[in-house]
Amino acid sequence: MGTTFFQRADYVAITPEVVLALFGLGILLIDFLIEEKRDKYLNAVTALIGLAMAFVQLLRFWRGTLLPMPYSGFGGTLVLDSFAIYFQSLIVVATAVVVLISAKYLEIEEAHFGEYYALLLFSAVGMMFMASGRDLIVLFIALELMALCEYVLTGFLRGDRRSNEAAMKFFLLGAFSSGLLLYGMSLLYGLSGSTNLAVIAERLADRPAGDPLSWMAMTTLLAGLFFKVAAVPFHQWTPDAYEGAPTSITAFISVAPKAASFAILLRILMAGLWPMREDWKLLTIGVAVATMTLGNLAAITQTNIKRFFGYSTISHVGYLLLGLIAAADGNPEGLTAIAIYLLVYTFMNLGAFAVIIMMRRQNLIGDEIDDLSGLMTRAPGLAILMLIFLLSLAGIPPTAGFIGKYFIFLSLIQTQHYVLAVVAVLYAVVALYYYFRIVVAMFMKNPLDSVPLATSTGLSVALGVTLTLTLVVGVYPQPFILFAREAVRPFFSF
Amino acid sequence: MTLLQIAFFFLSALALASAILVITRRNAVHSVIWLIVTLFSVGGIFLLLHAEFLFAVQVILYVGGIMVLFLFVVMLVNLDVAVKQAQFSRQWQLALATAIILMAELAYGIYRGHQGFTLAQTSAVPPTIGNTQAVALALYQDYMLPVEIASVLLLVAMVGAVVMAKRKLE
Amino acid sequence: MIPIHWYLMLGTALFTVGVIGVLTRRNVIVILMSIELILNAVNVNLVAFSDYFRSVDGQVFVIFVITDAAAEAAIGLALIIALFRNKETVNADEIDLLKW
Numbered sequence: 001m002g003t004t005f006f007q008r009a010d011y012v013a014i015t016p017e018v019v020l021a022l023f024g025l026g027i028l029l030i031d032f033l034i035e036e037k038r039d040k041y042l043n044a045v046t047a048l049i050g051l052a053m054a055f056v057q058l059l060r061f062w063r064g065t066l067l068p069m070p071y072s073g074f075g076g077t078l079v080l081d082s083f084a085i086y087f088q089s090l091i092v093v094a095t096a097v098v099v100l101i102s103a104k105y106l107e108i109e110e111a112h113f114g115e116y117y118a119l120l121l122f123s124a125v126g127m128m129f130m131a132s133g134r135d136l137i138v139l140f141i142a143l144e145l146m147a148l149c150e151y152v153l154t155g156f157l158r159g160d161r162r163s164n165e166a167a168m169k170f171f172l173l174g175a176f177s178s179g180l181l182l183y184g185m186s187l188l189y190g191l192s193g194s195t196n197l198a199v200i201a202e203r204l205a206d207r208p209a210g211d212p213l214s215w216m217a218m219t220t221l222l223a224g225l226f227f228k229v230a231a232v233p234f235h236q237w238t239p240d241a242y243e244g245a246p247t248s249i250t251a252f253i254s255v256a257p258k259a260a261s262f263a264i265l266l267r268i269l270m271a272g273l274w275p276m277r278e279d280w281k282l283l284t285i286g287v288a289v290a291t292m293t294l295g296n297l298a299a300i301t302q303t304n305i306k307r308f309f310g311y312s313t314i315s316h317v318g319y320l321l322l323g324l325i326a327a328a329d330g331n332p333e334g335l336t337a338i339a340i341y342l343l344v345y346t347f348m349n350l351g352a353f354a355v356i357i358m359m360r361r362q363n364l365i366g367d368e369i370d371d372l373s374g375l376m377t378r379a380p381g382l383a384i385l386m387l388i389f390l391l392s393l394a395g396i397p398p399t400a401g402f403i404g405k406y407f408i409f410l411s412l413i414q415t416q417h418y419v420l421a422v423v424a425v426l427y428a429v430v431a432l433y434y435y436f437r438i439v440v441a442m443f444m445k446n447p448l449d450s451v452p453l454a455t456s457t458g459l460s461v462a463l464g465v466t467l468t469l470t471l472v473v474g475v476y477p478q479p480f481i482l483f484a485r486e487a488v489r490p491f492f493s494f
Numbered sequence: 495m496t497l498l499q500i501a502f503f504f505l506s507a508l509a510l511a512s513a514i515l516v517i518t519r520r521n522a523v524h525s526v527i528w529l530i531v532t533l534f535s536v537g538g539i540f541l542l543l544h545a546e547f548l549f550a551v552q553v554i555l556y557v558g559g560i561m562v563l564f565l566f567v568v569m570l571v572n573l574d575v576a577v578k579q580a581q582f583s584r585q586w587q588l589a590l591a592t593a594i595i596l597m598a599e600l601a602y603g604i605y606r607g608h609q610g611f612t613l614a615q616t617s618a619v620p621p622t623i624g625n626t627q628a629v630a631l632a633l634y635q636d637y638m639l640p641v642e643i644a645s646v647l648l649l650v651a652m653v654g655a656v657v658m659a660k661r662k663l664e
Numbered sequence: 665m666i667p668i669h670w671y672l673m674l675g676t677a678l679f680t681v682g683v684i685g686v687l688t689r690r691n692v693i694v695i696l697m698s699i700e701l702i703l704n705a706v707n708v709n710l711v712a713f714s715d716y717f718r719s720v721d722g723q724v725f726v727i728f729v730i731t732d733a734a735a736e737a738a739i740g741l742a743l744i745i746a747l748f749r750n751k752e753t754v755n756a757d758e759i760d761l762l763k764w
Contacts, residue, residue, distance in 0.1 A: 006638060014639075021646055028653070074639040115657050122650050129643055137640045137725055144732045145647045148739050152654035155743055164747040167658075171743055172695055175736050176686050179702035182729060183679055186709035186722075190672075193717045195725060212602070502666050506674045513678055513701050517685030522693050529697050532678075536704050539674070542666065543715040545723050548707075555730055560700070560737045567741040568693055571748045589687030597680035601673065628720045629727070637724050644731050651735035658742035 010073035012066060013080045016054035016088065017125045023050025024121035031114020040112040044103045044458070047117040051096040051124070058089045070490060076196055077135035084132035086487035087263040090343055091131070094256040095124045097350045097462050102248040104456035105357050109246060111157055120252070123149030127260035134271065136185045136195040139264055143181075143228070146260060147174050150253055154245040166244020173227065173237040181224025187217035188272070197272035205275040218276055222283060225268065228261040231321060232290040235314050239298075242310035247360055247367065250306050251353035254313050255346040262320060262342055266335065270327065270491040281328035284321055289423060292318030296430045305356055305369050305438075309349070312393065315431060316345055319408050322424055326411035327491075333414060335488035337407035340480060344400040344473055348392040351466030355386045358453040369438060374447030382453070383442045385467060392470050394435040395428050400473035403480075502542055509535035522568045526561060533557050547626040671712035678705035692747075696740050703733050 011018075027043050034040060060066050062085050070081030099120060106112040126145030133139040151174065155167025189195055191214055192203035207214050227234040242250045269280055295315030302308035320341055326334025359366030375383040392399035405428060412421040473480050512531035519525045537552035623631075633641060678701055685698025707726045714722025 014642075025649075075636050077637065077639050113657075115653055118653065119650065119657075122646055125646055126643070129639075133639075135637075135640075137637060137728055138643065141640045141643045141647060141728050141732065144735070145643060145650060148647065148650050148654060148735055151739055151743065152650070152657055155658060155746060158658065158746050159750070161750045164743070164750050167743050168692065168747050171740055172686075172692065172699075175696070175699045175740065176702070178732070178736075179682065179699055179706070182703065182706040183709070186675075186706045186713070186725075189710060189722055189725065190713040190716075193713075193719065193721075195721055216599070496665075499666055502670065506670075509674065510677055510681070513681045516697055516701065517681060517689060517694065519694075522691055525694050525697055529700060532701065532704065536678075536708060539671070539708055540711055543671070543711045545711050545714065545726075548711060548723055548726055551727065551730060555734065560734050563737055563741055564693070564697065567744060571693075571744065590684060593680055593684040593687060596683060597676065601676055605669070605673075625720075625723075629723050632720045632724045633727065636721075640728055644728060647731065647735050651738045655738045655742040658739070658746045 006074055009067055009071065010078075013061075013071055013073045013078065016057045016061075016092070017128050019054050019057065020050055020121045020125050020128075023047065023053075024118040024125070026050075027114045027118045027121070031118075034114070037112070040107070040114070041103050043114045043117045044099050047099045047121055048096055050121060051092050051099070054124075055089060055092045055096075058085055058092065061085050062089075072134070076198070077138050078129075078132055079134040080132055081490040082486045083263075083267070083488060083490050086339060086483065087131035087259055087342075088128045090259050090346060091124055091127045091256050094259065094346050094350065095120055095252070097347075097354075097465060098248060098252040098256070100458040100462040100465075101251060101350070101354050101357050103458050104454055105246065105248050105360055108360055108362060108454060109157055111246070116153065116156060119149045119153055123153070124256070127256060127263075130260045131263040131267075133264075134197050134267070136188065136197070136200075139268070140178075140182065140185060143261075143264060144178060146257055147178065147228075150174075150249075150257060153249045153252070154241055156249065157246050160244075162244040163246065164244075166241045170237050170241040170245075177224045177227030177234065179224075180220050180227070184217050184219070184221025184224060187213060188221065191217060197268065200272045201274050204273065207275075214276060215279060218273060218280060219283070221268070221273075222280060225261070225265045226287060229258065229265060229317050229320075230314055231287050231317055232294045232314070235291070235294065238314055239302075239307045239310035242313070243304055243307045243367075245306075247306065247353065247357045250309070251350055251357070254309060254353070255349050258313070258317070259342045259346060262338060266324070266327075266338065266491070269324065270335070277328040281325055284324050284328070285420070288318050288321035288325065289420070290318075291315070291321060292424065292427045296427045296434075299434045300430070300437075303369055304367055305372070306367050308369065308434075308438075309352070309356075312431075312434075313349070315427065316341075316393075318427075319405065319424060320345075322417075322420060323408050323411055325417060325420065326408075326415045329415040330492075331411055331415050332485070332488055332492045333407065334411040335491060336481070336484045337404070337411045339484035339487045340407055340473075340477075341404035343480065343484070344392070344404040344470070347466045347469040347473075348389050348399070348401055351463060351470060352386065352389040352393065354459055354462045354466060355382055355389070358382070358455060358459060361451050361454045364449065364451055369441055370445075370448060372438060373441045373445035375442040378447050378450075379453060385463060386442060387439060388467065388470060390435045390438055392474070394432045396432070398471075398474045400470045400477075403473055403477045407481075498542065502539070505535045505538040505542070508532075509539070523565070526564050526568055529564075530557055530561050533561065544625060547629045668712055668716050671708060675705045675709040675712070678702075678708065692744055693741075696737070696744075699736070700733060703729055 027046050072079045123146050126142045129142035151167055151171040154170050155163050157163035192200040230238040295311050299311035320338050323334045323338035359371045392401035395401045395405040409421050509532050512528040515528040516525045533556050537549045540549045682698045682701035686695050689695050710722040710726050
């Protein structure tokens with residue numbers, strides 16, 4: 001203790017987060033000054049400017065013009081490597097798309113308040129630190145920042161009982177899982193005498209094989225983390241929170257926090273618990289298979305589209321966990337697969353939600369699968385877009401979803417997990433079936449109502465962005481694969 | 495048995511007994527009171543472990559702040575009905591079994607693993623600076639970044655609580 | 665001298681009581697208090713290790729855990745108030761609109 005601890009460069013390294021936090025504060029102030037209700041979109045514009053600035057800064061980090069890469073700051077509690085920047089960029093872009101699809105929806109729900117955008121930005125701050133933290137304390141406090149924002153946003157429609165209940169359940173299970181996570185972290189600190197992941201990895205390597213304490217630390221820690229990524233058997237909050245939350249927030253929590261939670265999971269497992277990889281690989285195999293099974297089978301019978309996407313998310317989490325199994329065998333392609341899958345999943349899922357959110361109109365909740373009936377006759381362009389997103393979610397070439405699944409299968413085959421690969425392919429067929437239920441509703445059934453869809457400029461832009469990425473990654477994936485390979489390099493160079 | 499050990503056993507027994515009372519009382523106000531007792535005994539444990547600053551934080555922040563908030567809410571929401579209703583959810587046998595397995599597992603692990611804690615031992619030299627000073631130095635030097643993130647966290651808690659609990663947003 | 669694993673046993677026991685509370689109680693406020701018990705179990709562990717290693721890292725961690733407990737309590741209790749306004753219940757399994 002007692003030496004100099006931070007320099008100017010340390011603060012340069014957190015500029016994107018600082019910008020977002022300042023814009024969040026700014027929105028709270030601006031919202032105060034806006035008198036006309038129809039001027040509330042100014043908050044959304046402010047949020048977008050902040051996100052754009054953060055994104056530009058992240059691009060400069062990526063090119064390495066501002067700081068030497070990888071940069072370790074704040075006494076080693078923060079590390080800005082390609083992995084962190086990749087996930088931070090993904091989080092920023094996903095949050096921006098969510099802002100785009102929110103404005104119109106909130107207006108219809110009569111809940112267009114500045115706090116909404118401020119909380120989105122604060123939540124993004126937490127998620128970005130989840131990607132760049134290398135210390136248990138930073139990771140924990142960042143995770144809680146994200147989680148608290150999520151709870152409030154889920155319950156944002158205060159007059160709606162479903163929103164209240166969803167927030168309550170999400171909160172109780174989330175706080176409980178944080179408790180489990182913390183217990184694991186406390187044991188990990190006891191095992192290593194440090195909260196730094198690099199030191200933890202060193203000390204864990206010295207522990208005897210089959211040491212019960214490190215095993216306990218790992219299982220409680222993993223239980224907490226599996227809660228956050230919604231893996232079976234810790235998935236119960238997902239369908240409820242998805243159904244009750246405002247649709248724009250359902251879109252948000254299905255992508256950005258998912259990416260951040262995977263970032264923290266990968267960081268802890270790959271950088272901290274790497275010496276125990278044989279143990280967590282076994283656990284992950286069981287959890288991944290259970291997650292795919294439950295997610296895919298439960299999605300078949302859903303009638304509510306938000307709930308349906310809850311289970312669909314769970315099944316995608318199952319696929320993502322498979323990549324982790326390949327990574328545990330020392331195959332970098334497993335992590336590349338996770339990185340590229342998350343990128344792809346973020347945009348196809350947001351695209352699908354951008355269509356679903358248009359079903360919410362004045363006096364019409366529009367969150368049943370039947371509400372999409374006859375979309376082809378009412379808005380052919382939109383129906384085609386939804387079809388593309390669904391094909392991508394099911395993993396059909398030449399859409400982006402195929403690239404994600406392809407890399408997962410490839411990494412499994414490279415590490416000789418043939419049985420898992422076969423199981424994963426079989427469940428992909430099941431997924432095809434339930435995604436086509438929606439297609440059938442859109443193309444073969446007759447419309448239930450004739451109320452015009454809720455469109456807006458923001459929604460069109462969001463659809464444009466998500467569609468472009470879904471198609472471009474599918475047709476010309478090489479640059480994205482290179483990005484993903486670069487992103488996971490930090491874990492395989494030590 | 496030394497005086498310290500007697501103090502430890504007294505405080506642990508008190509903490510555990512009141513913790514069990516917290517989760518078994520019918521009236522939520524009683525639960526809050528017992529939780530306060532638990533928090534005080536845990537604070538006492540902190541003193542045994544030479545963490546004087548945390549003892550103060552525990553008493554002022556936890557008991558004086560968080561628990562008062564709990565009491566407010568317990569009294570704000572009408573609990574007369576809840577007291578007369580069943581207190582445990584229907585799947586309680588299952589939950590209890592899970593928890594007992596968990597406890598057996600954890601206790602076994604700690605019983606078997608306690609010798610394993612020798613390898614990370616650092617210096618046995620008593621600290622030269624006071625506890626509060628040491629905590630402050632660590633907090634504002636090694637852990638500056640989490641302090642900054644925590645400031646946003648507390649802001650979110652404030653904004654979030656206002657958003658959720660305010661009667662009508664304009 | 666008090667051996668370190670005594671403290672860990674206390675932490676484990678408190679943790680288990682908290683877990684049982686979360687899993688079995690219906691009253692949302694009591695569930696929230698059980699979560700506070702879990703956090704206290706974590707704090708006992710952290711401070712015990714901190715004393716054992718003669719380093720304050722664990723105590724700093726506890727400060728953040730308490731910060732988080734305060735933030736969580738504020739949000740959780742506000743959610744309870746919002747829920748109670750719409751539904752006049754504090755029982756977790758009566759929150760049934762979305763199938764508990």
